[in-house]
Amino acid sequence: MARLNLLEATRYEKLPVTVFDNEKEASKSVAKRISALIIKKQEQGVSAILGLATGASPVEVYKELVRMHKEEGLSFKNVITFNLDEYYPMQPTAAQSYVTFMEENLFNHIDIPKENIHIPDGTLPKEDIAAFCLDYENKIEELGGLDLQILGIGRTGHIGFNEPGSAPNSGTRLVTLDDLTRRDASRDFGGKENVPTKAITMGIGTIFKAREIILLAWSKKKASIIKKAVEGEISGSVPATYLQHSDQVEFILDTDAASELTRFNTPWLVKDCIWDNRLIKKAVIWLSSEVNKPILKLTDEDYNTNGMAQLVTEKGPAYNINIEVFNTLQHSITGWPGGKPNSDESQRPERAAPAHKRSLIFSPHPDDDVISMGGTFIRLVDQGHDVHVAYQTSGNTAVWDTDVLRYMEFAIDFNKSIGDDSKKLEGIYEEMRSFLKSKQPNEIDLPEIREVKGFIRKSEAFAGARFAGLDDKNIHFMALPFYETGKTVKNPVTEKDVLLTMELLQKIKPHQIFAAGDFADPHGTHIVCFRIIIEAMNRLRKTEEWTKDCWLWMYRGAWQEFETHEIEMAVPLSPQEVGRKRKAIFQHQSQKDHPVFPGDDEREFWVRAQERNSETAINYHKLGLADYEAMEAFVRWKF
Incomplete structure (x- = not known):
C-alpha cells in the first residue's frame, strides 16, 4: 500500500527523485554511496572512475568524503576523476578556476594520485581545443566509462555547461555560456563583465554513458528549474530534461529544491491530504487563481473539478470553507503593525498591549x-x-570603486576649504588610485x-x-x-x-x-x-x-x-x-x-x-x- 501511495504521489515525476530534509543529510547519503563504490572497486582490484561537478551543490559531499578519508581511512588511490567543465579562457591558479575549486574542496585533502585527476584545460590555444576534447572522451572510454557522474543544475537547466540548445548526443566541446549562467557566476568574478563567455564542457552524450548519474540540487533558487527538469516535457530549452531518457539517473534534493514539485506544492492533485488550516488556506487561494474567481464566489463544482473534491467532502460545503479562508485573510490586514490599542486581538495579527x-x-x-x-x-x-x-x-x-574616489576628492577639497592639512589624505588618495588602476576581479x-x-x-x-x-x-x-x-x-x-x-x-x-x-x-x-x-x-x-x-x-x-x-x-x-x-x-x-x-x-x-x-x-x-x-x-x- 505504501508503494502504491508513493506511485500516486509521484505520478507527475518522470524520473526518480529522493528528497532529504536538508543539504547536509542528503550530501552525507551521496558521499556514502561514493565511498561504497570506491571500496567495492578496491576489493575488485580495479579503479573507480568518477565524474565530478563543481559549484555549490557538491561542496558538502566533498567535505564528507574528506572526513571519511581522514577519520575512517577511506583511500582514493584507486580513484580516477574527470571533471565536467572549466571556464575558457582560465588559468588553473585563478581563484575562479575549477582546478582551484577542486583542490580546495577535495583533492588537496585526500590521497588521490595527481595523474588520476582530469579537468578540462582552460589555457589551450583555441585551435587545440577540438583535439583535447576528443582525447578527453577517448580517455574515459579507454577506462571503460564513468562508474558514477555527479551533476549540479544551473537555472537555465544546464548540466555541466550544456546550455539550452545543446544536443542530447553532444560530446566534450567548447560552448558559449548563457547570460543567466554568467549573471549567476558574477559574484565570484566581481561582476558579470569579468565572467568568461565560454567554457569547455563534457557533452550530454558523454554524461549519458555513465553507469550511474546523481543530480544534486539545494535551495528554493533551484525549485522552478527542478520542476521543469523532473515534470516537464523533454526539450532542448531545458537540457536537464534529457535525463528523463536515462534509466540510471536519480535526483537528490533538499525540501526547498523540491518545493515546487506537484506532490509538495499542490499535493491535493496527487493524493488524499490531511487538511489542516494552513493547507486549506493554500489550496483555496490556489483554486481562486486557477478559476479566476474571488474566494467567496467559489462553488462546490469548482472544488470538485479541480482536484479538491476531498476537501469539500470533508470540510464543506464550499461556502463554509470560503468564508473561513476569507476571514483569515481579512484578519491578516492591519494598519497597526505594532498592534492597535484597545482592540480585539483575535481579529488582528499583532497584540494590542x-x-x-x-x-x-x-x-x-x-x-x-x-x-x-x-x-x-x-x-x-x-x-x-x-x-x-x-x-x-x-x-x-x-x-563602486569610483564612489570611493569621489568621496575622497570631496574630503580633500573640504579639508582645504577649512584650512586643514590635506597632505596625508592626498597620500592615501593616491595609494587608492594606484591600487584601483591595477585591481583584479574580486581582489x-x-x-x-x-x-x-x-x-x-x-x-x-x-x-x-x-x-x-x-x-x-x-x-x-x-x-x-x-x-x-x-x-x-x-x-x-x-x-x-x-x-x-x-x-x-x-x-x-x-x-x-x-x-x-x-x-x-x-x-x-x-x-x-x-x-x-x-x-x-x-x-x-x-x-x-x-x-x-x-x-x-x-x-x-x-x-x-x-x-x-x-x-x-x-x-x-x-x-x-x-x-x-x-x-x-x-x-x-x-x-x-x-x-x-x-x-x-x-x-x-x-x-x-x-x-x-x-x-x-x-x-x-x-x-x-x-x-x-x-x-x-x-x-x-x-x-
Whole structure:
C-alpha cells in the first residue's frame, strides 16, 4: 500500500527523485554511496572512475568524503576523476578556476594520485581545443566509462555547461555560456563583465554513458528549474530534461529544491491530504487563481473539478470553507503593525498591549530596512512606538570603486576649504588610485578603501533611518565580524557575532523584532544574519523573562516576496506612504541606478520593492479583498 501511495504521489515525476530534509543529510547519503563504490572497486582490484561537478551543490559531499578519508581511512588511490567543465579562457591558479575549486574542496585533502585527476584545460590555444576534447572522451572510454557522474543544475537547466540548445548526443566541446549562467557566476568574478563567455564542457552524450548519474540540487533558487527538469516535457530549452531518457539517473534534493514539485506544492492533485488550516488556506487561494474567481464566489463544482473534491467532502460545503479562508485573510490586514490599542486581538495579527512597543528592526545590509519594510518602519514611528534599527553588516563590498574616489576628492577639497592639512589624505588618495588602476576581479580592497566604502553605506543608512523619523540614538551599527572579510565569501559565524547580537537585544528588550526572511539573497548574508538572531534569542529565552513576550516578524522584498498563502500580517500603504518609502530608499545613493550586486533581477531595488508591494495588494484584491495601493507582507517566526 505504501508503494502504491508513493506511485500516486509521484505520478507527475518522470524520473526518480529522493528528497532529504536538508543539504547536509542528503550530501552525507551521496558521499556514502561514493565511498561504497570506491571500496567495492578496491576489493575488485580495479579503479573507480568518477565524474565530478563543481559549484555549490557538491561542496558538502566533498567535505564528507574528506572526513571519511581522514577519520575512517577511506583511500582514493584507486580513484580516477574527470571533471565536467572549466571556464575558457582560465588559468588553473585563478581563484575562479575549477582546478582551484577542486583542490580546495577535495583533492588537496585526500590521497588521490595527481595523474588520476582530469579537468578540462582552460589555457589551450583555441585551435587545440577540438583535439583535447576528443582525447578527453577517448580517455574515459579507454577506462571503460564513468562508474558514477555527479551533476549540479544551473537555472537555465544546464548540466555541466550544456546550455539550452545543446544536443542530447553532444560530446566534450567548447560552448558559449548563457547570460543567466554568467549573471549567476558574477559574484565570484566581481561582476558579470569579468565572467568568461565560454567554457569547455563534457557533452550530454558523454554524461549519458555513465553507469550511474546523481543530480544534486539545494535551495528554493533551484525549485522552478527542478520542476521543469523532473515534470516537464523533454526539450532542448531545458537540457536537464534529457535525463528523463536515462534509466540510471536519480535526483537528490533538499525540501526547498523540491518545493515546487506537484506532490509538495499542490499535493491535493496527487493524493488524499490531511487538511489542516494552513493547507486549506493554500489550496483555496490556489483554486481562486486557477478559476479566476474571488474566494467567496467559489462553488462546490469548482472544488470538485479541480482536484479538491476531498476537501469539500470533508470540510464543506464550499461556502463554509470560503468564508473561513476569507476571514483569515481579512484578519491578516492591519494598519497597526505594532498592534492597535484597545482592540480585539483575535481579529488582528499583532497584540494590542502594550500600546507603545519597543520595536527592533534588524537590517542585514544598510538598506534592507527601507527597501523591504520602509512603509511599516515609517508607520511604526508615526504611531509612537520606540523603534530601533540595527544594521548587522557594513555592506562595504557593495560600493563602486569610483564612489570611493569621489568621496575622497570631496574630503580633500573640504579639508582645504577649512584650512586643514590635506597632505596625508592626498597620500592615501593616491595609494587608492594606484591600487584601483591595477585591481583584479574580486581582489580584496585596501583597508582604507574598505573603510571609505563602509562610511558611505553608514551615512546612507543614517539618512534613510532619519527620513523614516528615527532619532540617531535609536540607530545601531553592529559591524558583525563574520562579514568583514573584504571578500564576497564571508567568514564562518563565530561566538562574537552571537554575543554582539545578544548584547543589543538585552539592551533594548524589544516586544517585537523584524528580521529579513528573504533567503534568496545571492550573497547568503540574509540567512546568516537571521540564524545569528535566532541563536541569540534561543539563548536568551532560557534566562530572560522579556523574551517570552517578544514576537519575531520576518520581512521580504529585496530579493523575493512571500506567497499570499504564507502571509500572516499585511500592512497596506497609501499612495503617499509608497512615495515616502521610495524617498527613504533613495537615501541609499550608492545602491541606486545600478547596484554592484543586483542578483538576477535587473530592476533597481526601489522598483523591485514598489512593484512587489503592488503585486501583493493586487493578489489580495483578486481574492475579493479591499483594493489597496500596496502592501508590505510579514510572516511570524515561531520559536
